[in-house]
Every structure is written in structure tokens, then in C-alpha cells.
Amino acid sequence: MIKSIQNIFSIPELRRRILFTLGMLAVYRVGCHIPTPGIDAQVLAKFFEGSQGTLLGMVSAFTGGALQRMTVFALGIMPYISASIIMQLLGVVFEPVERLAKEGEQGRKTITKWTRYGTIVLSIVQGAGIAVGLQQMSGPAGEPVVPGPGLGFILLTVLTLTAGTAFIMWLGEQITERGIGNGISLIIFAGIVANMPAAVVNTLRLMNTGAISLFVMIVILAVMVAVIGAIVFMERGQRRLPIHYAKRVVGMRNYGGQKSHLPLKVNMSGVIPPIFASSIIMFPATIANLVEIEWVQAFAAMMTPTHILYNVIFVAFIIFFCYFYTAVTFNPLDVAENVKKQGGYIPGIRPGKATSDYINDVLNRLTFAGAIYIAAVCVLPTILISSFNVQFFFGGTSLLIVVGVGLDTAAQIEAHLISRSYEGFMKGVTLKGRQG
Template sequence: MFDTVKKSFQYKEIRNRILFTLLMMAVIRFGSQLPVPGVNRDYFSNWFAAQQTSDAFSLFDAFTGGSFLNMSVLALNITPYITASIIIQLLTIAIPKLEEMQREGEEGRKLLISLTRYMNIGLSLIESAAMAIGFGRSGLLEEYNAVNVIMVITTLTAGSAFLMWLGERITEKGIGNGISIVLTINIISRIPSDVATLFRQFVLGQNVARATIATAVILAVIAGMVILVILLNGAEVHIPIMYSAKFKNGKSSRQDLPIKVNTAGVMPIIFAASIMEFPVIISTLVGYHGTGWWSEALKYLSSSYWCNPAQLKYSVGLIVYIILLVFFAYFYTSISFNPLEIANNLKKQGATVQGIRPGKPTQSYLENKLKYIIFIGAVGLTIIGILPFIFRGVFNANVSFGGTSLIIVVSVVLETIRQVQSMTQTVGYMKSRNRSLLA
């Protein structure tokens, strides 16, 4: 990795892209500290400390890099854009016209991006209004009136739109996928405070032996999870493909069709967590603080109560979460990986899966193969997803840097490194070629 970075700085084109990306990161972190006018910045800090069900907003705060907790102008961050992207992606399956756009190439892609932008603005308006009205009445706004509500809605929506624009500029002029880079820098910015929290809770004030053991365990767990995420992210199953129309030494050429073990990426965790947290968030926004059956039901949905030895009954919610995670692993893969389309494409190219007849048999083979691959990926995702809940429930280790965040950070870092490597090789080849032509 260090050799890749070193080589990339040798070329002006890549060096400028990296420096532009770093500059945009600095702008993002600066914007995360700018306060929204007329807002009590300590409101959410106090609210998080008082709420046991604040885990529903903890992931949101991690994704915003603490902007939500600080109630900065970037409090909504790019979460509305991510939600809009997911909705548009799902709608392409339900609406034939959108599916047509997706297959139209560059023009269709531009139209879908425009739809995502408009939906991002719409969702930002809804979310900022819910925050300004729902929390404004209970102390978020210094003065709860129409002017302050409108000002907060306008500021938060503008902040979300600005970050969307910034992400697109990073994609165009910087390194990596801009939206992913914004999300990753937000998550990484929370790591120092999480590490400090763990240090104060398990190391500070302990004797040398206990402090050493606690430090070793924390480092081992973090390292183990990172390694597991890297393995899961890079794991692939290669299906041998034979091209009968191409010959080498009288034999048909062979290539491999790679299928990622974790085909769905982090989406199953996000979907499962969103469904579990949705009732908690709605109840919080409407100001429900009851003690009846609904309040009891919310405890089953809140990960704050899972894996707690003193309240094991609430861990039923964790079982529901795992079922949802596995379901969405299969669901999301089914909409992003189409065995029928792949089988038809292979047939058109005169290619076959080794030992399998083209057409319907190939489709059936890929579908059966995919079931096992998805299951392995879902098991890996489940382990990564529930480990933070186990440590929080048993040891009260409450940090924002959980399994979801870890998968996103590792995936984006690895993908960005691959892009830098590719760009370095391409630029290096072009410069060598130009030198040869001039000679």
C-alpha cells in the first residue's frame, strides 16, 4: 500500500487528484464544526446521555462524523443521498421505465443520477423538518418559532446538497467514489473518540495486569474484525467459463467468472438495522415516553438491550435482526446479480460454464451456486454485525465504530487503493510509451 502511494506521488496528474481529495476532506471536517444558527448545540449530547434507545441515532451520528451530535450545518450529511440511491435502485426493479433507463448506458445513468439528486433534496427537507419540529419543541431550538424552524430546515437541506455536490466533485477530480469517501472520512473521524472511550472505560484506573489484558483484548478484537472484513470483502468464487469460438493451440480458451462471496456488500446490515430502528426513531420524534406495551416492545427492537445478561429476554430482537440480515442478503443479491441475464450473455458470446449446457441449465447452475455463496457471505456479515452488540451487552463497550462502519471503511479504502494502483499503472505506461515514441 505504501509503495502504491509513493509511486502515485511521482505523477503530477495523480498527485493533484490526491491533494484535491485531501483538501475536500478538510472542507468536510471544517463544515462539520459550523453550528446551525439558533440551535442549542448541547441538546443532542445531553439527549444521547439520557436516552437508552439512542442506538437508533448512534449509527446516524457515526455516518455524519459527529455532525449530528454537534448539530452543525452538515448534520444531515450524505445520509439522505444514500437513502435516495437505495430507493432509486429498488425502484428500477419495480418500475420498467427506470429499468430501461438503467440499461440505456451513459444517458440513462445520468437521468437516474438526476432523479437521485432531486430525491436527496426531498428527503433532506423531510428529515430536517422532522428534526426542527420534533426536537425543536423540546429544546433543540433556542426559540421555537416559525423563523427558526425555517432557518434550520433551509440550513440542513443546503448542507446536505452541498455535500452531495462535493462528493460528485471528488469523483470527477479526485480519487475514489466521492460519496463513499465522504462517508468514510466521517466514520474515521469518530475513531479517536471511540478509542478514548474504550481507554477510559477499561484501561484508565486499572492495575497494570488488568489494563494490559484489557488493551490486548481490545486490540485483538479490532484486529480480528478488520481481518475478517478484509477476507469477506476480497473472497470470490471463480466459475470456469469455456469459449468454444476462440482457440489456442486447437483448444478452447478458458476464463473465470468471479462471484464475490459478499455480493450484497454492507446493504443487508443497513436494511436490517433501518427496519429495526424505524419504530424507535418515529416514537422518539413524536415525543413518546410511555410505559405501556409499546414501550416494552421498543426495548426488543433496540440493540442497547441485546446480549445483556441481566435482561436476556430482549435478545429476541437480535434473532429477528439476524433473520432480517440473512433475508436482505438474499434479496439484495437477487436484484444486483441476475443469473438469467448472465446465462443469456454467455450464450450470445459462445461461452459455457464448464460441464454445463448453455441456456436454462446454466441459469439453474448459477442460481444453485449463488444460494451457497450468499449463505456464506450472510454468515460472515452476521458475525461482523453482531459482535459489537455482544461486547456492548456483556461489557457495556458502547462505541459508534461498529460492524457496519468497519465494512464501509475497509471496502472503500481497498477500492480506493485499487483505483490508485490502476491509475498509476496507466499513467506510467502512457509516459513510457510517449518516451519510446519520442526516442
Template sequence: MMLETFRNVFKIGDLRRKILFTLMILGIERIGTHIVTPGIDTAVLAEGFRDLQNTLFGLYDLFAGGAFSKAAIFGLGIMPYISASIIIQLLGAVIPYFQKLQKEGEEGRKKIMQYTRYGTLLISAMQSLGVAIFLQSIQLADGRLAVPNPGIGFQLLTMISMTSGTMLIMWLGELIDQHGIGNGISLIIFIGIIARFPAAIMEEYQQFSIGQRGLLAEIMLVALALVVIYFIVLLTQGTRKIPVQYAKRVVGRKVYGGVNTHFPLKVNTAGVMPIIFAQAIMFVPSTLLTFLPDSDFFLSLQQLFSMDSWFYWIVYGLMIVFFTYFYTAIALNPVEVAENLKKQGGFIPGVRPGKKTQEFLDNILTRITLPSSIFLAIVAIIPAMLAKWAKIPYSLASFYGGTGLLIIVGVALDFLQQVESHLFMRHYDGFMKSGRVRGRRG
């Protein structure tokens, strides 16, 4: 049935063109991750970056698809755009002007997108300057420099190259949104993470071939991966349906409303953001140690925040729980939801409109966020546990949880939902005959 579904996908001309266009754009993006910024000794850079994997630079390299560790023109990845989007979203919670834009529909969305682009340009310029200064500081024990000819010329060239690269990635993502299928920005991050998978599999195969791990252990690892993915899918797709009724209204000779529907509250409203925020903070001690290698304080702090320590796991988990509640409060405001329901003539059965509806939604959101935050914390800690106890290389263990796996599952589900919609509208069977891939609709 799955092979027949893939054949049906390419039978639909419009869908086939969208998929091929998306693959072409992703291919162009991957080419850009291998074009190195001029003026860099790549051999020295590769050797100097080995000790930076468990720092903020390693986290940044994950989202850049490996381009940051190569100092490629796409080295900043799409992170400046994501940072600008988050900043604009946070401003919408505290500044009335941005709150007004968020409520203005399509025109407001266009203005927010314009401000996001300006913010992306500014953040890219600032970050590329910081990257240039950082690259100039890389020096090996034998005296070789990652940048043989440092100076203002190299800094300007790096700023122009990497800022242009980020703006190009943003444009490529928008092209996918307009002419391809799926969310362009998400797919670019997705393909960058997946690009690491073949190398991780080869490293694990080498350990298996030399007898370091047996066949039964490998089978158990595969089974564990499937179980983790299954529960992540449940978390990503899980919703709490709040019943909503709309009162009948008579306008002239027409009757409006009088329908029963539901308002879906996602179990994991915050998505992957809590893990990103918590991970960024947890990497601060090891990042500072790279700039202050002789500091005894930061050395002891790094040992305390080592990824294989119980202290790291507990603090990391608690921070994820905190940021899950924090980001959920920003992403979904019960006050606005209650006001919108009241304006549209809707109400929750048994709950009075207005403040009581707000308190009811806030109570439900608080309850469903707790198990979601705990599960996110467990998923984030799984890779470190496997690396310590199962002696799995962290390059492979990272695909058992954490930021990477959550992004992979979330983007894959979104892509499948959109493909399912195209198939269903043209009366083809989807990937599952029972139609359980949510988002499949006519």
C-alpha cells in the first residue's frame, strides 16, 4: 500500500511539481553549506572545532546543518531569522503596536514579516562579525591559525558572505512556502539535521564490525528508537478538545450560528523551544571555558555541568519544565481566546463567558502542559543517558531524543499532512487508509 501511495503522489502533476521543486531548493541549500568563506584554512578549522561540539557553537552548528563548523557562507543557517521571529513574537506580548499588527489579519502579517526580515538582516550582520572575530581567535598548539590573514578585510568579507547567505536561505524558505510543499524554514532545518544521520550510522556500523556491540544490542537500539519516535508522535499530535457552542443569531432572514464544534488545545503548545532555551543556557559554562581556558572556576563549573552528570540532568530537566510553561504562556493567551469566543457568540457549555472561560482554559492548559513538559525533559536527557550507559557515540545518540529528533518528527508529520491533503482531495488513498494522519482533509 505504501508503494502504491508513492506512485499516486507522482501521478498528480501539481503535487509532483511541488515535491520536485522543494527537493531542488533543498539541494541548493545543501550546496551552500559546503562553500567555505574565503580566507580560512579549513584543515585548522576542522581540528580546532573538535573541542567545541558540546558548547553553544555545537548547538548552533546543529541548526546550521554542519555549515557553521565549516565556516561556510551558509554558516549562520536560518537561526538569525528564527531569532528575529521570536523577538517579534515576544514584542507582540508587551508592545501594543505589535499586538495591533497581530490582529490586523493579512496586512498585519505582511508588516510583521517585513520587520522580521529587517531584524534578520541586523542580527545576521552582528552575528557574522562575532563569527569573524571568533574564527580569528582559533589557533592550534603548533601555532597555525584558522585565519592566516586576519584583520578588518577578513571581518568585512565574512560579514558580507554570511549575511548574504542567511538572507538567501530565508528567500529559499519563502520559495518553498510559495511554490513547494511543506514549511520552507522547517524543511531547511530538517534537511540539515538529517544530513548528519549517514555519518552517525557509519560510525555505529564500525563499532558493530569490530565487535564492540553485538547484534542483540543493535536490535534493542532500533526498538528503542521506534518507541521514542512513537511517543514523540503522540506528544506532537496530542490535543485536548474543548467543546464550544455558538448561539443562534438572526440577521434579516438568515440564521447564523447554532453549531457545536470544539477548540483544540495542543498538549505540546511550546514545541521544541523549551529544549532550545534550556540547552543554550546549559552550554554557557563550557562555552565560557573556551574563552577562559585557565580559569579554575569555569573549569570546575564545566565539570559540574558535564552532560554525563546527574546534576546536569536534573537542572536541565527542571529548566525545560520552566521554559515549557513560559513559552506556552506566550504562544497561547487564554484571555484573548476567551474574548474572541465571546465576540463570536461562542461559549463553553457549563462555563460562563468572559473571565470564567479564561480561568477554565488557563486551568486546562496548566494541567496538560505538566505531562508535556516532563516528557520533553525525558526526551532531552535520553541522548546523554545513552552516551554514558550504552557507550553510544553522541552523534548517533542525539537521534534518540533532544532537539534534533523533535524537529525531525514534527517537520515530517507536517509534510505528510500536506501530501495527504493533496491525495485525499483527488480521491487517492493516503499513507494510512484509516486516515489517522491528522490534517488529512478535503
């Protein structure tokens, strides 16, 4: 392992990318401890003590505790994710955006610019909702969370939270461009991992007080290990469609006659569906939690991870986004045309439209299996573990994000090493897909 690490840092470009990524994540974690002006932090902490296992607890876990401390990064990266969802949906139903998506690099730059503007708008709306809600919050003894409420506090909070989200968005884009891995996913990854030491300490404290027995703790650890193993197993799974290339004679040489395959992952969408689904559920329910209206409070009570309605909606969103994101990122018609142009074909399938239909049928079946797997990983462990009074971020959604992002980042490091004739940073192990 030491030699593998030496191989990684012996490549100047890869070393710079890794150090740049770590530096940007360190900046993000520093920002998660800079408080928003005008808030009594001690009273707010008492208010959040009862939010573990609720939606607010999940949002706080995704933001690395920034929401619980109400720092400048309290909104996290969720407004950017929501804006990305809106733009991708518009790319399907709104023709001008669809044309931009097909214009290549220039069109993608325009869509990215609109996504940034959308992020700012959503941040202003969410920041205003949080500012108004904070003024209505109070501690156990009735002390206000905001000592000096008013229009000035609302404007200052909206400006602070919006600027924080814009800075996180910039950090994520810089990591993607100049670092290693997907910047937005790594920021969420860092927020979840940052809470795990505190979760371990709290769990040990519950064991010492007798709230959790040793047997229950063993069961929880076994569930976590099983979920991690299932995630790794499924994320590496592939369906490889055989591709044969016909022989061609060019001058005095023969070309083609080779066999290859088209790899289709079981989970083509990665960790995007649960992130998108969580983002959509968080937005209305978080605002509902901050409004003192009876029916709104009743709705907010149902939108917690332990309620059946929340889980039904969550699973439905996951399945939808699995199909949606797969359709956005993978076009069977384009793949079939490229295979045809290169003189390739799938044995027993005619080139062109028939090949496209065949790939689409296989992809739909794989996507359904992947969606069920993601939904099971995100929902079942959360229901089981929450019933044992364990910290929420031990749930399946967080584990899926942590393991999935870790595997993707490791695969990118592996690709850099292989491109420079290194065997890999894990001796005898590569992160190639497992055929299924």
C-alpha cells in the first residue's frame, strides 16, 4: 500500500489534482464553522438536539452539520442540485434548452450559466424561508433563536446563505475541473464523512447508558457491512453486449474481424437518483418545518424518514430519476449508429434501428434492477436502524453516497495510473466492472 501511494504521488499532475481537491474540501469544512450573524448558537443547538432522525437531521448530515450550526454554508449544495434537476427536465420538455444541449460545448456552457442563475434564485428563496423560520424558533425555555428579528436580519441572512451556496458551487466546479472526481459529489461526501466521528461517539455513549445493547450494535454493524458489500457488488456489475466487427479490405491490408463488447452498468445513474430525490423532498418539507401552521406541521411530521409516506415518495423519486438520468446520459440510438458506422453489429441483431431497440430493452431491464437496488439500499437500512435509535447518517442513502463516490474517485485515480503504465494503486486489484 505504501508503494501504491508512492506511485500516486510520483505523478506530478495526479499529485497536484489530489492535493488541490483536498485543499478545496478543507476550505469547505472551514466554511462549515463560520456562523451566520444575528443567531444565538447555543439556543439553536438546543433546538436541533431533538432533530436527529428527522428531515432536519438528514439535511444537517448532508451539509456536514452546517445547517445545525447555521453557518454561511447552511444551505449546502442542494440549491445547485435542484437547479440542475430543473434544467435537465427542461432539456426534455422545452425545445430551446434541448437545442442548446445538442450544440456541443457552447450549448453546455450556456446551460451551466443558466443553472448558476437558477441556483442563486433558489438560494434566495430558501434563505428567506429559513430566515423567517429562525425568527419563530425558540429554545426549551422559550428563549428566541434570533435575539434581534426584523427585516435587517432577513436580508442579512439571505445574503449570507446565498453567498455561501454560490461559493460552494464554485468550489465544486473547481474540483471537477482541476481536481480529481466529481466536485459536487465530493462536497456531499465530505459533509457526510465529517459527521461520522461524532456519530460513533454518540453511539458508544448510547451503549454505555444502556439505550443500545451489545447485540443490537452487532446487528447494526452487520447490516452496515452487508449494505456496503451489496453496494460494491452492484456498482461493479455490468451487462456486456457482444460486438462483432466485419472484415474490411483497404489496399493490401485486412481490417476488422475483431470481437468486443458494449458494457452497460447495472446502475448507470450512480448516486445521482438518491441525491436528486433527497433534494426535492428536503425543499418543501424543510420550509414546512419552519412554519407554525397546524396542517403544515402535520405534513412535515409525515415527511420524516421513519414515516411510510416519506419512504413511498422517496422510492418513487429514486425510480423516476434512475430512468430519467439514464435516458439523459445514455442514448441507445447514438450508440447503435456509432457501432454501425464502425462496421460493428450485435450477433443476431440487425444494425441500426433494431440494434437501438435491443440496447434500449436491455437498458430498461438493467435500470429497473438498478432502481430497485438503490431504493432498497436507501430505505430498508434506514427503517431498520432508525428503529434502534441510531444516528440517521448511518442509513442507506449516506452509505450509498459515500461508497459510490469513493469508488468513482478511486476509479479516476486508477485511470490516471494506468494511463501512465502503472499497475494500479491496489496491487493485483483493478476497478473494472464485474460481468453479470
